[in-house]
Amino acid sequence: MDVSQYLEIFIEETKEHLQSLNEQLLVLEKEPDNKETINEIFRAAHSLKGMAGTMGYKRMQKLTHDMENVFQEIRNEKMKVSSTLVDGLFRGLDALEEYLDNIVNNQDEGTNDNQDIIDLFQKELQDGLSGGATPEASAPASTEASAASAPAATATATAAAADPKELLDSFTLTEQEKNLINKARSQEQQAYIVRINIQDTCVLKAARAFLVFKAIESVGETIKSMPDAQAIEDEKFDFSFSVVITSKKTMEEVQAAVMNVSEVKSVDIALIDESKCEAKAHEEQTADKAASGTANAAAAAQTKAPASTSKKPVVNRSVRVDIDKLDDLMNLVSELIIAKNGLVSISPADLVRDDKNSSFRDQVEYLERITTNIHQSVMKVRMVPIESVVNRFPRMIRDLSKKLDKKMELFMSGEETELDRTVIDEIGDPLQHILRNAADHGLETNEERIKAGKPEVGSIFLSAYQEGNNVVIEVRDDGHGIDVEKVKAKALERGTITPDQAETMSDKEIIDLLFRPSFSTAEKISDISGRGVGLDVVKTKIEALGGSVECRSVLGEGSTFIIRLPLTLAIIQSLMVVLGNEKYAIPLGSIQTIEDIPTTDIKYVEGKEVINLRGTVIPLVRLDKILDVPNSKQDQESLTVVIVAKGDKQAGLIVDDLIGQLEIVIKSIGKYINNSKMISGATILGDGEIALILDANTLV
Amino acid sequence: MADNNMVASTLDTTQYIGVIIGNEQYGIDIKYIDNIVKMQRITRVPKAQPYFYGVINIRGEIIPVMSLRVKFGLEPDEFSKKTRILIVKPEQQAPVGFIVDEVREVINLADEDIDKSSNTAEQGSFISGVGKHSKGLISLMNVAAVITEKEAAAN
Missing domain, CATH: 3.30.565.10 (Histidine kinase-like ATPase, C-terminal domain)
Known part of the structure; x- marks a missing residue:
C-alpha cells in the first residue's frame, strides 16, 4: 500500500511526539516517580511505534519498541529512573530524530540500525529487572509490553464474535443515549448496533473509520461509538469498532452502506430492541462506568495504555488560529459589509446636497474604525507564541x-x-x-x-x-x-x-x-x-x-x-517626511531624535558636514542630494534633521519637512528596479499615493 | 477589425494588443496583459535605471513602471491623454508596467501571418517577429526579452 500521501501527517505527528517525549523525559529525570509523566511518555512512545510501523519504517519501529519496553518497566515500577538510563533514552530520541530527518529528506529512514542503543536498552532492562537477568528476560518483557500496549478500549469492541446476541451484550447505553434511541424509534426509526471489522492490511485506520462514519451518516445517525469518537480518531482501536446508530433503513441497507467503504472486511449488525433500552436502565450505575465512551477508555487505560487520560500535547502542527481571533475577524467583516451597505444606500443626489454630507462622513468614519480593527485582528492571527x-x-x-x-x-x-x-x-x-x-x-x-x-x-x-x-x-x-x-x-x-x-x-x-x-x-x-x-x-x-x-x-x-x-515585519511605525514634492517614510525604530539645527551650526570635518549635538559629532546626510530629489527647499536658515542610529553610529538626515507619525504597511517594490538598497520598500498612503521607505541602516 | 484576420481567428491565431510607441506599432501577446490603465502619478524611485520611471499603485499592489520609449532608445515620453500603462505579467515573474503612447486595438494574427525569421531586428531581441495584417506591419514584442535583458542591465 502506498503510504506516501500520509507522509506529511506522519512527519508532523512524529515531530510532535518527539518534542513531547523530550519535554516529558526532562520532567521524569527530575521527578522519577511522576506517574502522569511516565504515562504520557509511554503513550507518546507507543503512538510513535505504531505510526512508524504503519509507515513501514522498521528500524524506527524497532527502536521505539525497545524504548517502550523500558518505559513499560518503569511504569510497572520494576525499574528505577537513573541518569544513565535517561541519557540512553535521550540518545534514542536523537536517533529517532535522525530517522525522521532522513525521512524528511529522502523519504527513507536510512540504514542506521542504532543497535548500540537497542543493546543499551536491553541491558538496562536486564539490569533493572530484579531476578532473571538472562538475555532471554528481555524477550518476554517485550512481548508482554507489546501485548499490554495494544490500543486501549478494544476489549469491548473486538472480543465479541459475530453472534448478534453477543454483539448486543458487548455494550451498554447511558440514559441519555436510550432517550435518543427511544425518540428515534417514535419517529419510525430503528436502532442498530453495528460492528465494523477493518482489514488487517489497512494502513490508516482512523481515516477508514472516518469514511465509515460518513457512510453511516448517509443512512442514519450515530448515537455512540465504542471506543469513543476521540479514541477512534486517535487510532486507539484494533481492527474493529462498534457504533450504535438509529436509521430508517433496514438492517441490510445499513450493512450494505458500510460495506461500500473500501478496506472494510466485514460488518456485523444487530437490532437493538426495547428490552435492551429498558433492561439496562437498572444496571446503569454499574454498567455506566465501563460503557460510556470516555470512561470506557479510561477504565481500560488503567490496565492498558494510558490512552485518553492524558491530554494532547500542544505543539504547533500547522497554522493554528485561536477560534476567538477568527470570530473577531468574522464579526468585523460582517460590520464591514454593513458599512458598505450604508455607503451604497447614500444616493448620489444626497452627496450633492450639503446637508446630507454628514451621513456620508459618518459612514466613512465608521468604515475607518472597522478597517483599523480588522487590521489589528488579522495581525493577531499572524502572531505565534514564542x-x-x-x-x-x-x-x-x-x-x-x-x-x-x-x-x-x-x-x-x-x-x-x-x-x-x-x-x-x-x-x-x-x-x-x-x-x-x-x-x-x-x-x-x-x-x-x-x-x-x-x-x-x-x-x-x-x-x-x-x-x-x-x-x-x-x-x-x-x-x-x-x-x-x-x-x-x-x-x-x-x-x-x-x-x-x-x-x-x-x-x-x-x-x-x-x-x-x-x-x-x-x-x-x-x-x-x-x-x-x-x-x-x-x-x-x-x-x-x-x-x-x-x-x-x-x-x-x-x-x-x-x-x-x-512585533511584526509587515507593519511598522514610521515618520513621514517631505523632500521636494516627494514623501518618504523613515522607520521609527531607527530614529533617535528630531532636531532643528541652524545652518550656522554646521561644521566641516574632512570636508563633510557634521553637527555637534550635545557633545556628539554626527555626520549630516543631505537626503535630497543622495536621492536626487528635484525642487528641494533645504537652504533655509534652519534645517530639520532626523537623527537616526544604527548600533552606536548615528547620522543626521536633512529633510525638508515633517508630516508626522504613521503606521505603514511595508510592500516590496519588486526585483526589477535597481535602487542601491537605500529604499527598503514602499507603502501606500491613504490617498493611494505611494511613499518609499528609506532604509536608515544604509544611510548611516 | 480586418476581415482576413476574422476568418482565421478560430484556427491557430494569437491575439495581440496593438500599441503605438514613437511612430511604430507594436503587438504584445494578450496573454501577458493583466490590465491597461490610464496614465497616473508615478512615484519616482531614486537611483533606478533611467527607463524605470518609478512605481504605481494598482489596487494595493506596487508595480514598477518602465518607459518603452527610453528602453528602445527613443525620445522620453510626452504624456498625453492617450498615454496608457500596460500592466504586463510575464510567466513566473512579478508584474511590470509598460508606458506606451497609445493603445490601438486587438489584432488577431494567424501563425502564417507572422514572420519569425525577420531580419528587420532593429531593436535586436526585443522583437520576436513581424506580423502582417490589413493595416500594415506590426512588430511583435518579446516581452520576456524586454524584461530579462533589463534585469541583466540592472546588474
Missing part, C-alpha cells in the same frame, strides 16, 4: 550540561509572548547560538563557581516580553561575564583595532567587537561554540529581521544578551 521556538531549549541545555560537565539550569519566562510568524521561523538559530555561548563561555566550571562563592549550579535565564512595538528576548547567565581586557588584547592581536583605538574605546564598544566577523575569545575551540563564526551571524540574522542585539556584561557577575525584534 514557545514554539524555545520549547526545545531545556533539552539542549541538559545535553550541554552533560557534555561540558558543568551544572546548569535554564529558567524560561514569557514563553507566551507572541511574535510575527516570519520572525518566529527565523529566530530559533540565533537564540540557540546565544544560549550555547552562555553555557560554554559564559558559565564557569563547577570548581570555579564554588571558588568564586557562587552556587555550584549555573543559571541561564531566557525571558521574553513585549516592550512597546518591540519584543525583547533576554538571555542572561550568572557566569563570569566578558573580560573586556581579554577582548581588547585579542582585538589588538588580530589587528581588528589599532592600539590608539583601543585606548579610546569604551567597554561597550569593546564588547561590541564580539559581533564582528571571525572574533571568538574562547581559548579552547569546542564543538559547542567558539569557531568565531557565531555572534556576527547572530547579529546579521537579527538585523535582517529588523531587530537589534546588544550585549551587557559585568565581569564576575555574568552577561546579558538583549535581542529586540519588531
Whole structure:
C-alpha cells in the first residue's frame, strides 16, 4: 500500500511526539516517580511505534519498541529512573530524530540500525529487572509490553464474535443515549448496533473509520461509538469498532452502506430492541462506568495504555488560529459589509446636497474604525507564541550540561509572548547560538563557581516580553561575564583595532567587537561554540529581521544578551517626511531624535558636514542630494534633521519637512528596479499615493 | 477589425494588443496583459535605471513602471491623454508596467501571418517577429526579452 500521501501527517505527528517525549523525559529525570509523566511518555512512545510501523519504517519501529519496553518497566515500577538510563533514552530520541530527518529528506529512514542503543536498552532492562537477568528476560518483557500496549478500549469492541446476541451484550447505553434511541424509534426509526471489522492490511485506520462514519451518516445517525469518537480518531482501536446508530433503513441497507467503504472486511449488525433500552436502565450505575465512551477508555487505560487520560500535547502542527481571533475577524467583516451597505444606500443626489454630507462622513468614519480593527485582528492571527521556538531549549541545555560537565539550569519566562510568524521561523538559530555561548563561555566550571562563592549550579535565564512595538528576548547567565581586557588584547592581536583605538574605546564598544566577523575569545575551540563564526551571524540574522542585539556584561557577575525584534515585519511605525514634492517614510525604530539645527551650526570635518549635538559629532546626510530629489527647499536658515542610529553610529538626515507619525504597511517594490538598497520598500498612503521607505541602516 | 484576420481567428491565431510607441506599432501577446490603465502619478524611485520611471499603485499592489520609449532608445515620453500603462505579467515573474503612447486595438494574427525569421531586428531581441495584417506591419514584442535583458542591465 502506498503510504506516501500520509507522509506529511506522519512527519508532523512524529515531530510532535518527539518534542513531547523530550519535554516529558526532562520532567521524569527530575521527578522519577511522576506517574502522569511516565504515562504520557509511554503513550507518546507507543503512538510513535505504531505510526512508524504503519509507515513501514522498521528500524524506527524497532527502536521505539525497545524504548517502550523500558518505559513499560518503569511504569510497572520494576525499574528505577537513573541518569544513565535517561541519557540512553535521550540518545534514542536523537536517533529517532535522525530517522525522521532522513525521512524528511529522502523519504527513507536510512540504514542506521542504532543497535548500540537497542543493546543499551536491553541491558538496562536486564539490569533493572530484579531476578532473571538472562538475555532471554528481555524477550518476554517485550512481548508482554507489546501485548499490554495494544490500543486501549478494544476489549469491548473486538472480543465479541459475530453472534448478534453477543454483539448486543458487548455494550451498554447511558440514559441519555436510550432517550435518543427511544425518540428515534417514535419517529419510525430503528436502532442498530453495528460492528465494523477493518482489514488487517489497512494502513490508516482512523481515516477508514472516518469514511465509515460518513457512510453511516448517509443512512442514519450515530448515537455512540465504542471506543469513543476521540479514541477512534486517535487510532486507539484494533481492527474493529462498534457504533450504535438509529436509521430508517433496514438492517441490510445499513450493512450494505458500510460495506461500500473500501478496506472494510466485514460488518456485523444487530437490532437493538426495547428490552435492551429498558433492561439496562437498572444496571446503569454499574454498567455506566465501563460503557460510556470516555470512561470506557479510561477504565481500560488503567490496565492498558494510558490512552485518553492524558491530554494532547500542544505543539504547533500547522497554522493554528485561536477560534476567538477568527470570530473577531468574522464579526468585523460582517460590520464591514454593513458599512458598505450604508455607503451604497447614500444616493448620489444626497452627496450633492450639503446637508446630507454628514451621513456620508459618518459612514466613512465608521468604515475607518472597522478597517483599523480588522487590521489589528488579522495581525493577531499572524502572531505565534514564542514557545514554539524555545520549547526545545531545556533539552539542549541538559545535553550541554552533560557534555561540558558543568551544572546548569535554564529558567524560561514569557514563553507566551507572541511574535510575527516570519520572525518566529527565523529566530530559533540565533537564540540557540546565544544560549550555547552562555553555557560554554559564559558559565564557569563547577570548581570555579564554588571558588568564586557562587552556587555550584549555573543559571541561564531566557525571558521574553513585549516592550512597546518591540519584543525583547533576554538571555542572561550568572557566569563570569566578558573580560573586556581579554577582548581588547585579542582585538589588538588580530589587528581588528589599532592600539590608539583601543585606548579610546569604551567597554561597550569593546564588547561590541564580539559581533564582528571571525572574533571568538574562547581559548579552547569546542564543538559547542567558539569557531568565531557565531555572534556576527547572530547579529546579521537579527538585523535582517529588523531587530537589534546588544550585549551587557559585568565581569564576575555574568552577561546579558538583549535581542529586540519588531512585533511584526509587515507593519511598522514610521515618520513621514517631505523632500521636494516627494514623501518618504523613515522607520521609527531607527530614529533617535528630531532636531532643528541652524545652518550656522554646521561644521566641516574632512570636508563633510557634521553637527555637534550635545557633545556628539554626527555626520549630516543631505537626503535630497543622495536621492536626487528635484525642487528641494533645504537652504533655509534652519534645517530639520532626523537623527537616526544604527548600533552606536548615528547620522543626521536633512529633510525638508515633517508630516508626522504613521503606521505603514511595508510592500516590496519588486526585483526589477535597481535602487542601491537605500529604499527598503514602499507603502501606500491613504490617498493611494505611494511613499518609499528609506532604509536608515544604509544611510548611516 | 480586418476581415482576413476574422476568418482565421478560430484556427491557430494569437491575439495581440496593438500599441503605438514613437511612430511604430507594436503587438504584445494578450496573454501577458493583466490590465491597461490610464496614465497616473508615478512615484519616482531614486537611483533606478533611467527607463524605470518609478512605481504605481494598482489596487494595493506596487508595480514598477518602465518607459518603452527610453528602453528602445527613443525620445522620453510626452504624456498625453492617450498615454496608457500596460500592466504586463510575464510567466513566473512579478508584474511590470509598460508606458506606451497609445493603445490601438486587438489584432488577431494567424501563425502564417507572422514572420519569425525577420531580419528587420532593429531593436535586436526585443522583437520576436513581424506580423502582417490589413493595416500594415506590426512588430511583435518579446516581452520576456524586454524584461530579462533589463534585469541583466540592472546588474
